[in-house]
Amino acid sequence: MNIRLYNALILTMEENRPVFRGEILIRDEKILAVIEERSGCEDTGAREAQISCKDDVIWDVQIDCKGNLLMPGFKNAHTHSGMTFLRSMADDLPLQEWLNDRVFPLEAKLTPEDIYHLSGLAILEYLTSGVTSIFDMYLDNDATAQACMDMGMRCVLASGLNDFTSSIEKMEMDYVKWNLAKDGKVDSTINQITEHPRRSLITYRLAFHAEYTCSKELLSQVAALARRYQAPVYTHMAETIREVENCKHKYGMTPAVFLESLGMFEYGGGGYHCVHMSEEDMEVFSRHGMYVITNPGSNTKLASGIAPIAEYVRRKIPVAIGTDGPASNNCLDMFREMFLVTGLSKLKEQDASSMDASKVLEMATVNGAKAMGLGTSDVLAVGKKADIIMIDLHQPNMQPIHNIPKNLVYSGSKSNVCMTMIGGKILYQNGEFYVGESPERIYAECNQIVKRMLNNITL
């Protein structure tokens, strides 16, 4: 399949490369060429691909971008897609109550099929917001993966391992299944899911829910696994003051320091939230090249606090951005998150110049890709995955066109996303979905699930 996207403005997100006018050529799941208009066919990328941008290739699809912007899709570096059933059902409560009184009792009723449909709803929403990859931690990774493969979403799975859910054995099996058994030559313990034609959309990273839901023994087992596979590890970290205080009380150390002491981060990894980090915690992150994955919408709505993002940037700790799950945010919109990253940083630092727009865009795209191990989906360049979005600049919130990165971060909206392409496939265009399933059917399934849940519970 050859696709040509022409008459576009292009923001490749390569370092220091400004927006230019040009076109992008795509073959199958990859970018064949990124052509700057002034240089035309003489562009290196086009030459290397040995194609003439005008004549030789037969284009299956040619899209006139009408001067709109092409850029890498957003990487939602922390979410729980299956939690869409909790949208507007578990609001206005502090984190621990919210988890214990609302989230856990309702989650206990979920079947894998429920999670499949609920993740499908989240995937639709990601597409409307230009999200082309998600880093998803939820109860049944296989159900999430199945929805992503069926609909075409790129997904990095993270185990939600804790003392009550999943097991170290399951996590190891999943790690092998998704990362090492790409060719299907796997033993019988690995189920058929691995034979899906879109299997390559899925990868897997070692992760556990949080220090406070795992025994020390279990955490040590995770650390051992990380060393065996030389793999990074991810977890919820320093989300609330209470979590940090409890950890200090229990182990005499803050979460990051405690987990490091178990040998958890010898191959790096990352922390979700990281709102309340000590000096020592930040040193742990610096030492191991770890990522902060910030979730400002969720931290705001749950009153968890404002993460010190400017301080992380000063220390060169890389920051990526996630929406968190739809129960705590409640929407899955990277534009909201981007504005909050910069806005809350300005408030926290009491400095309106804190956290400029291009830095935030980098977090939402390049850093997200790196944090998730998706180095081939980070920027728009020859040979990279065709994970591309088109931003409609012909809407009033994008005018006048003076500084496109600032327009995106400060006044951009999901309403500007007019195309979302993952691995060379257009999944969303001009408000329509191309995901092999009708949105209305997915909505009906999800409303049915909510109805069933509410049958036996008082909120």
Next chain:
Amino acid sequence: MNIRLYNALILTMEENRPVFRGEILIRDEKILAVIEERSGCEDTGAREAQISCKDDVIWDVQIDCKGNLLMPGFKNAHTHSGMTFLRSMADDLPLQEWLNDRVFPLEAKLTPEDIYHLSGLAILEYLTSGVTSIFDMYLDNDATAQACMDMGMRCVLASGLNDFTSSIEKMEMDYVKWNLAKDGKVDSTINQITEHPRRSLITYRLAFHAEYTCSKELLSQVAALARRYQAPVYTHMAETIREVENCKHKYGMTPAVFLESLGMFEYGGGGYHCVHMSEEDMEVFSRHGMYVITNPGSNTKLASGIAPIAEYVRRKIPVAIGTDGPASNNCLDMFREMFLVTGLSKLKEQDASSMDASKVLEMATVNGAKAMGLGTSDVLAVGKKADIIMIDLHQPNMQPIHNIPKNLVYSGSKSNVCMTMIGGKILYQNGEFYVGESPERIYAECNQIVKRMLNNITL
């Protein structure tokens, strides 16, 4: 013109009235009936209007709402529409520098025609976000009014009077022109603008820029005018700590207390921003029934601080919401503002239950209307102005449908606005504008203005 909007969910925003299924009938600029499906034609509203909802009336337009939500349009209770030229041109600076080094020098170059086009751009953006009324303070009220009348936006004008711009005489003349001379019988000093066929969209309120840009003498003259016309007065108030400290230093009082001492608020009024209010300031507001008009996007981006909205609500000081101008926010999106009102309140109070969704919706609609003197545009009821928006519930961020007010505030987006109607006229529907001018022409004019400005200035 008779319009029937049927097969809808309806949120009238009348007190304690939940969402119901039904239809809304519109004649010319007003609501003829709001009909609840279960009661059909027996509904009081319909009966009073003496129409049969099925047969007697010839409908010029009938719209199947397909189960989507009809609700009152949002009231943007503080903005400076003409500042669209500064979008992405004056970011990342503290308020005073931002005003003195960027805003004022560039504004000095604006012509009334520029303001007309720049306001037109803002009006397009309001329509995409479901805004049906604006409370606009800018350099040339007539240019703003002309754009609003030509395009169909309801607008309450506020003078930006200060020591350098406008005059007390001009303000009085404008007050008379827009509020008292409705029938066109006015003296020759009042220009032709008052004869526009959509003149009734415009009203005028006494206002001045801020305590810190007006001499005491000028402020006393404003207060005298307020007493003469028994009129409320509005101004920027307690936006930054520096403003408050300077006022205390100059007059030995905080802004609200100082202005009250001049007799400014004998007929009420309101303060824009109100971030840093003392106990006494709040008492001034309570005493005079004044409105706090909060602008969380702007206060966040300029690092001005978080307003104590929960405290205002506890004291029963009514709160309305505005976007502020596009230079400081940078977008004109009431959904962003609504999330920030609740989210920042939760952060400030360190309480996730602070400021629930229905309270915020009330601020963005009913309270806004009241703050602006638009009592006939507050709710959906018989005889009220047909200022109505339709929210697309068939998008993934609105699913599942469990609690519509929470969906609107916590996960809603301007992308959900599929129709904006002002005074019975549909101005925006399914991404298309019906404002008598092409968006592309407005964009071209605005880009031209920006280009001209940048010719002679270094940013």
